[in-house]
Amino acid sequence: MAATTHIGRSTRRVDGRAKVTGEAKYAAEFNTPGLTYGYVISSDIAKGKITKIDASDALSLPGVLQVFTHENAPRPAYFDRKFKDDDSPVGEKFKPLYSAEIQFSMQPIGLVVADSFEVARYAASLVKVEYKAETPETNLRKKPKGHKAPTGKTGFTPPKSRGNAAKAYKNAEVQFEAEYYHMPEHHNPMEMFASTVIVEEDGKLKIYDKTQGVANSQTYVTNIFGLSKEEARVINPYMGGGFGSGLRPQYQLYLAVMAARELNRSVRVVLTREQMFSFGHRPATLQTVSLGATKDGLLQAIKHEALGETSRFEEYTEVVVNWAGMLYHCDNVELGYYLRNLDTYTPLDMRAPGSVTGIAAFETAIDELSYKVGIDPLELRLKNYAEKNEFEGKPFSSKELRACYAQGAARFGWAKRPAQPRSMREGTKLIGWGVATGMWDAQQQKSAAKANLSVDGKLVVGSSTADIGTGTYTAMTMIAAETLGLPLDAVTFKLGDTTLPVAPLEGGSWTVASVGSAVKEACEAVAKKVFKMAKDVKDSPLSGASFDEVEFVEGKVQLKGDYSSGVSIVEAMRAGEVNFIEEETTTMPNMLKQMQYARNTHSAVFVEVEVDEDLGQICVRRVVSAIAGGRVISPKTARSQILGGVVWGISMALEEESVLDHHFGRFMNHNLAEYHVAVNADIHDIDVIFVEEHDDIVNPLGAKGLGEIGIVGVAAAIGNAVYHATGKRVRELPITLDKLL
Amino acid sequence: MSTNVTQQPLGDVAVALPPLETITLTINGTQKRLQVAPWTSLLDLLREYLDLTGTKKGCDHGQCGACTVLVNGTRINSCLSLAVMQDGNEITTIEGLAKGDELHPVQEAFIEHDGFQCGYCTPGQICSAVGLINEGKAKTADDIRELMSGNICRCGAYVGIVAAVEQALHKCQPNQ
Ligand code: FES
Ligand code: FES
Numbered sequence: 001m002a003a004t005t006h007i008g009r010s011t012r013r014v015d016g017r018a019k020v021t022g023e024a025k026y027a028a029e030f031n032t033p034g035l036t037y038g039y040v041i042s043s044d045i046a047k048g049k050i051t052k053i054d055a056s057d058a059l060s061l062p063g064v065l066q067v068f069t070h071e072n073a074p075r076p077a078y079f080d081r082k083f084k085d086d087d088s089p090v091g092e093k094f095k096p097l098y099s100a101e102i103q104f105s106m107q108p109i110g111l112v113v114a115d116s117f118e119v120a121r122y123a124a125s126l127v128k129v130e131y132k133a134e135t136p137e138t139n140l141r142k143k144p145k146g147h148k149a150p151t152g153k154t155g156f157t158p159p160k161s162r163g164n165a166a167k168a169y170k171n172a173e174v175q176f177e178a179e180y181y182h183m184p185e186h187h188n189p190m191e192m193f194a195s196t197v198i199v200e201e202d203g204k205l206k207i208y209d210k211t212q213g214v215a216n217s218q219t220y221v222t223n224i225f226g227l228s229k230e231e232a233r234v235i236n237p238y239m240g241g242g243f244g245s246g247l248r249p250q251y252q253l254y255l256a257v258m259a260a261r262e263l264n265r266s267v268r269v270v271l272t273r274e275q276m277f278s279f280g281h282r283p284a285t286l287q288t289v290s291l292g293a294t295k296d297g298l299l300q301a302i303k304h305e306a307l308g309e310t311s312r313f314e315e316y317t318e319v320v321v322n323w324a325g326m327l328y329h330c331d332n333v334e335l336g337y338y339l340r341n342l343d344t345y346t347p348l349d350m351r352a353p354g355s356v357t358g359i360a361a362f363e364t365a366i367d368e369l370s371y372k373v374g375i376d377p378l379e380l381r382l383k384n385y386a387e388k389n390e391f392e393g394k395p396f397s398s399k400e401l402r403a404c405y406a407q408g409a410a411r412f413g414w415a416k417r418p419a420q421p422r423s424m425r426e427g428t429k430l431i432g433w434g435v436a437t438g439m440w441d442a443q444q445q446k447s448a449a450k451a452n453l454s455v456d457g458k459l460v461v462g463s464s465t466a467d468i469g470t471g472t473y474t475a476m477t478m479i480a481a482e483t484l485g486l487p488l489d490a491v492t493f494k495l496g497d498t499t500l501p502v503a504p505l506e507g508g509s510w511t512v513a514s515v516g517s518a519v520k521e522a523c524e525a526v527a528k529k530v531f532k533m534a535k536d537v538k539d540s541p542l543s544g545a546s547f548d549e550v551e552f553v554e555g556k557v558q559l560k561g562d563y564s565s566g567v568s569i570v571e572a573m574r575a576g577e578v579n580f581i582e583e584e585t586t587t588m589p590n591m592l593k594q595m596q597y598a599r600n601t602h603s604a605v606f607v608e609v610e611v612d613e614d615l616g617q618i619c620v621r622r623v624v625s626a627i628a629g630g631r632v633i634s635p636k637t638a639r640s641q642i643l644g645g646v647v648w649g650i651s652m653a654l655e656e657e658s659v660l661d662h663h664f665g666r667f668m669n670h671n672l673a674e675y676h677v678a679v680n681a682d683i684h685d686i687d688v689i690f691v692e693e694h695d696d697i698v699n700p701l702g703a704k705g706l707g708e709i710g711i712v713g714v715a716a717a718i719g720n721a722v723y724h725a726t727g728k729r730v731r732e733l734p735i736t737l738d739k740l741l
Numbered sequence: 742m743s744t745n746v747t748q749q750p751l752g753d754v755a756v757a758l759p760p761l762e763t764i765t766l767t768i769n770g771t772q773k774r775l776q777v778a779p780w781t782s783l784l785d786l787l788r789e790y791l792d793l794t795g796t797k798k799g800c801d802h803g804q805c806g807a808c809t810v811l812v813n814g815t816r817i818n819s820c821l822s823l824a825v826m827q828d829g830n831e832i833t834t835i836e837g838l839a840k841g842d843e844l845h846p847v848q849e850a851f852i853e854h855d856g857f858q859c860g861y862c863t864p865g866q867i868c869s870a871v872g873l874i875n876e877g878k879a880k881t882a883d884d885i886r887e888l889m890s891g892n893i894c895r896c897g898a899y900v901g902i903v904a905a906v907e908q909a910l911h912k913c914q915p916n917q
Contacts, residue, residue, distance in 0.1 A: 016852035019860030020844065020867060022795015022835035029794035062758060117789055118780050119758070190799045190807055190861040190895045240797070240861025241895050273800040469859030469896045640855045640898060647897025672804040672893060679890040683899040 004485045004554050006478040010635045011488065015238075015473045024238045027210040028194035028270045035196070036065060038259050038269035039120035040252065041110035041127055042278060043102045046136035046665030047343045050100040050109060050129060058112055058123035065263055067127060068111040073097035074258060082223045086216045086505050087247040089346060090150050091314030096251045097258075102131065103312060104345040105666040106278035111255045113267060136343035136665030140284045141181070146307045146338030149317045156317040159325065159335030160391060165292075168301035168332035172292025176369045177303075180289065180361035182733035183657035184309070185282040186667070187350050188677060191240020193279075194270040195256040205260065207234045209253050212246035212466050213505035218498045220249040221257050229498065232257075236496040242468035243648075244349035247507050250279050277670035280348020281658055283309040285320060285357050289365035292332075297373045297380045299328055304362060305336035311346040315339060318347075318354030323439055324362045325391040326598075328384035333391075343665050349507065351648055352708035355440055356715070360652075360733060363436040363716035368729065371421075377720065378405060378414060378435050389598030397597040397697035400628040401437070404604035407689050408626030409435075412606040421727040429610045432725025438603035438713030442630065442695075442704035443510040444589035448501030449518035451480065451526045454580040455573045457555055459486055461522065462494035465503035465515045469644075470707055471637025475512050476519050478634055479701070483523035484530075484569070485552030493519075501584055509601070509705030512633055517699045518587040525583035531557055533576030534567035541565040589699065599698050601629045601709040605649075605717040611725045616737035619684070620650050620718060626689040630704030635690070638706050642688045645710020651678035653715035654734050764828040768793070769837025777824045784808045784819040787834060795835035795864045799893070806892030809865035809872070810834050816872025818891075835864035838871065846912045847871055850905035858896035866892045870906045874913050882907055 003009075018024040043050075055067035075098055077083065083093035096108050110127055114120035151158050169175060196208040205227070211217045214234040221232045239246060256269040271278075285308045292301030304324035310316040321335040370377040382405060388395045409415065417433045418424060424431035449463040461480045467473045476493040480486075494500060503515050528547055534557045535542050542550060542557065542565065551560045558566030573581070608622040623646050632638045655676040658667045669675045695702045715733060722740070723729050730739045761776040768791070777786055784801070787793040787810070796819060799807030803821040810819045811833040838845040847870045850856070857863040869892045879885050885906045886899070894902065 012852050013855060015860070016855075016857075017844070019857055019863050020835075020848040020851050021839055022793075022864050024860050025794060026797075026861065028798075029788070031789075031792050031794070116778075117785060118778060122780075188895060190797070190805065190859065190893065192798065239859060241859040243895075270798075273802065273804075469857075469861075471858070636855050637858075640858055640896075640901065643900050644858055644897035647899060651897075671802060672800045673802070677893060677895060678897065678899075679893055680899045680902065681886045681890040683886070683897070686900055 004481065004487055006482045006488060007633050008635065011474065011478065013471060013474050013637060014477045014488065015467065026191050026238050026240050027196060027208045027236060028268060030196045030208045032198050032266050035266045035268055036113050036115055037117040037120045038256055038267050039112045039124045040108045040255065040269065040271065040275060041112065041124050042106040042275055043109045044129070045102055045131050045133045046105035046138065048102050048131050048133040050102065051132050052130040053110065054128040057126040061119060061123045061126065063115045063119040064123045065113045065115065068097055068259060069109065070097045070100050074262060076226065077224045085220050085248050086213065087349065089314040089316045094313065096254050104343060105664065106275060108251050108255065111259055111269070113259050113263060138342050138344055138660050138665040139662045140286060140307065140309045140340060140342065144286055144307055146340040149337055149339050150315050157319060157322065159321050159337050161334045163332030165301045165303050165332040165334035169290055169292040169303060172300045173295045174293045174373055176365065176372055177288065177290040178365060178368060178731055180287045180364065180731045182285060182357055182360065184284045185350060185652065185656045186277050186658050186675060187243040187245035188276060188672065188675065189241025189243060189245055192271050192273060192276055193250045193252050194268065195253045196268040197256045197260040198266045199260050199264060204230065205232045205257065207232060207257065209234050209236055210239060210246060211236055211249065212239065212242045212468055212507055214496055214498045215464050215502050216505055217249045217253055221253065224254065225257060225261065234498045236466060239466055239468040243351045244353065244507060245280060246468065247349055247505055248280065273672060274670045277658065277667045279345050282350035283316065283347035287361040289362055291365055291369050293369060293373060295373060297375045297383050299330040299384045301332045302330045303334045306358060307338045307340060309342050309344065309347065310339050311344055312341045314346040316347040318349065320354045320358035322391055323355055323358050326389050327362065327386060327437060327439060329386045329390065330384070352440055352712050355708070356712050359438060359712050360715040363713060364719050364731065367434065367720040367723065376419065378409060381405065381437060392598050394596065394598045397599045398630065398693050398695040399602060400691045400693040401602040401604065403691040404602060404626035404628050407691055408604040408606050408624050411687060411689060412624040414606060421724050428613045430613055430725040432609050432611065432721040432723065434607050434717045434720030434724055436605050436713040436716035436720060438605060438709055440509060440601045440709045440712055442599040442601050442698045443508055443513065444517060444699045445504040445510050445514040446586065446588050447503045447514040447518040448584065448586040449515065449522040450501050450582065450584040451522040452580055452582040453484065453526050455570060455578065457486065457490055457570055459484055459491045460494065461491065461519055462500040463503045463515050463518060464498055464500040465495045465511055466506035467495060468506055470511065470641060471634055472511055474637050475516060475634045479516050479519050480523050483520050483552065484527055485554055485556065509707040509709065511705070512703045513699040513701065513705055516633065516701050516703060518585060520700060521585045521587045522583050525585055526581050527552055529581045530569055530572050534572035537567050537572055537575045540567055542567060593697060597697050601704045603627045603709050603713055605713040607717040607721045609718060609721040609725055611722060611740065616740035618654055618722060618735065618737065622685045624687045624689065625710060626691055627706065627709055628691050628693045629706045629709055630693050630695045630698060631702035632690050633701065633703050638690065639688050641706045642710035643686055646686050646714055647678050647683055648711040649714020650682060650718065652733065653718040657734050762825050764825055766827055767831040769833060779823060779825050781824050782820050783822040783824045783827055786824040787819065793834050793836055797861055797864055799862065806869060807862050807865040809868040809892060811868055811872055814875050816869050835868060838867065845871065847905070847909040850909040854901040854905040854908065856901035856905040857898045862892060862894045866894065866902055870909060873906065874910055879910060
């Protein structure tokens with residue numbers, strides 16, 4: 001039998017074959033006879049009212065079934081709470097086609113349904129709309145005054161201050177203060193949002209939806225349309241990237257279900273790339289960081305204040321400034337977080353929300369301080385190392401950040417760094433080195449899973465979670481196979497289906513910790529039953545043993561380490577006269593234990609940039625990312641997660657910005673030609689190090705999650721390297737070449 | 742072998758729609774006679790009418806490369822081509838690269854080097870890489886980076902993609 005220890009061993013993605021052959025199907029790819037196509041009409045204005053909408057030309061086109069607008073669309077639910085989802089901020093919910101009012105640019109104002117995609121698209125262009133437009137306000141910086149973010153049932157932790165930062169800052173030997181800003185960004189997963197709603201013969205809906213949580217989409221649909229769970233099954237086996245954009249059901253889901261119910265036809269609605277800029281985005285934030293320190297670099301005072309944007313109807317919050325109170329030791333910390341309402345759609349969690357932008361500013365400020373006090377930026381960080389989480393006043397469940405600094409620096413060759421900016425060059429290229437720290441949460445959520453072991457030794461495990469490219473299929477298969485001592489190919493992991501046990505949203509880096517723990521527990525429950533049967537086998541070598549004394553390896557259960565003692569799973573189940581064993585479990589985090597600790601992942605990012613002295617062009621030549629993320633379950637996909645995070649960091653630092661025309665209140669570069677993301681030629685050497693980190697607190701697997709930590713810190717490290725190369729500090733992301741000239 | 746596929750008949754017309762045209766395409770080795778509307782892109786023909794959903798739509802504007810297929814061995818963005826423009830041509834999509842169970846060396850290399858995460862850009866990346874190898878222009882990793890830059894991978898799997906294409910390049914053109 002093939003090896004049955006898998007955790008920590010590099011293995012190919014179990015869904016790799018499906019993905020390289022085109023067999024993997026995404027939400028818009030489930031075809032069915034008689035399928036109709038919905039095409040969304042988007043508002044031309046950002047604020048005002050529709051005064052007239054004329055769909056007569058569109059309706060006269062052969063093949064057009066209906067044009068839904070606010071004039072004729074149903075309003076299936078009245079209360080806001082019906083439109084709530086697992087990731088919605090406090091506030092009123094946007095309800096598509098409910099009224100003539102326009103609240104943001106490209107708001108969906110109509111849906112054409114036709115029997116072909118081309119006819120629907122053409123018909124949409126024939127719908128004439130007249131508006132009464134008002135002047136939108138979309139500029140966060142125009143009036144940088146905000147209000148306090150709401151707390152309560154939102155899950156938002158308001159920043160806590162400690163000591164007296166104002167006084168300590170005033171008295172500090174060295175003072176530094178600066179303002180930082182970054183542009184809004186859009187997730188832009190490669191797959192556009194899509195829902196295919198299939199009306200089955202019995203009238204039930206089978207909904208293929210692009211989502212990071214099928215359960216979330218199902219709740220949304222059933223609440224709004226008054227359906228039972230049986231009447232609306234949501235499925236999503238593959239997802240072409242999410243990065244947070246799939247944490248909330250998007251409006252194509254509502255529109256597709258609405259149309260399918262009204263017309264009693266199967267409907268597919270796919271957004272266009274332009275429309276991908278019409279819902280959530282990473283909000284712009286304006287931040288101020290003040291640091292007070294002794295001459296030899298000990299932090300005396302930290303002040304970090306951020307103003308973020310949100311829509312007029314929901315109060316979107318993210319944790320931007322709290323990190324400043326956790327990253328370093330400092331007795332006097334003052335934090336502030338404010339919101340301002342603008343005429344855009346509500347922002348939406350985007351990879352490492354809050355942390356990636358807050359830490360980008362804060363870690364730049366730390367770098368700036370290092371030059372002020374004349375201490376190497378890495379040394380400064382080590383000098384102020386936080387031994388515990390001073391924000392929560394708790395010890396860390398584990399924190400191997402020192403090892404990240406040491407191993408990253410060694411791999412990078414940091415010791416050879418000249419202190420002075422502009423001191424390395426190759427011809428017309430200025431070279432610079434920068435470093436930054438990253439931090440994210442290690443959370444576990446309640447999750448359920450089911451395991452079914454059949455007498456032929458095949459194991460099927462399921463949970464309604466998602467694989468958005470993160471490697472969930474692979475990691476769960478490995479955990480399940482290892483728990484029952486089976487080879488990987490004996491195990492099938494199923495996900496993305498509301499008929500499976502409920503998992504939390506796929507986000508926040510908690511999937512391996514949450515679903516993985518549930519998978520382990522379900523498989524252990526099966527193992528216990530197998531063990532009982534194995535004990536009852538005639539002349540069983542395990543008869544006197546307890547469950548703790550045995551292990552599952554190579555298809556059998558044996559006394560630990562004793563390969564001669566085993567009873568095979570098949571033999572045990574035959575003796576027990578069962579064809580299969582099925583167990584479903586719901587796993588809760590051990591809150592009592594966990595609450596006593598701060599649980600976080602950490603990283604140290606080292607970057608080398610090259611800047612063309614004449615053209616200002618920046619190239620990130622080398623990145624070393626050292627990660628302390630607990631136990632690594634699946635090294636190959638884990639490395640890809642970090643590589644992807646670093647690529648996102650490069651993209652964020654140098655390219656990404658959703659440019660608003662404040663006159664129209666519209667994102668002008670709403671396509672992939674003008675909204676730049678990193679392409680292959682932008683990416684060079686990236687080296688990922690996972691440092692050893694043991695953690696018995698975070699969850700039974702000891703894995704902390706790696707989806708977000710890879711991006712955090714990268715933008716600051718790049719900006720710091722650019723400063724080291726050029727002597728020029730850019731405090732506005734992205735660092736485009738015009739800002740260097 | 743050849744099959745006939747007709748788009749849904751359009752019924753009585755009040756506003757004129759373009760009449761269907763008949764074309765012949767060889768798709769993944771199978772010749773097909775098709776009746777298509779002149780406004781149907783090659784990409785939509787594959788995905789919506791022929792159920793060949795392996796080819797992806799990421800922008801519909803020639804900006805992302807997700808829709809890359811091979812036409813007579815040359816890589817193109819299928820969203821930028823009308824199906825009727827390809828009359829008589831040989832189209833290879835991701836579904837046509839493997840020989841039975843045996844994967845194409847580029848497919849194999851993508852799995853080995855984990856040259857993807859979500860997999861949505863992957864069929865386009867792989868077809869593009871096959872086209873690149875056919876072109877014979879890429880010699881170094883830097884060439885690959887440059888010549889594969891028409892294929893965006895939002896997951897950021899570029900390190901794995903370059904490693905995979907490099908390996909496949911040497912396998913397919915051993916004297917390079
Ligand atoms: S879909 Fe054709 S290039 Fe993007
Ligand atoms: S693998 Fe997700 S976009 Fe490339």
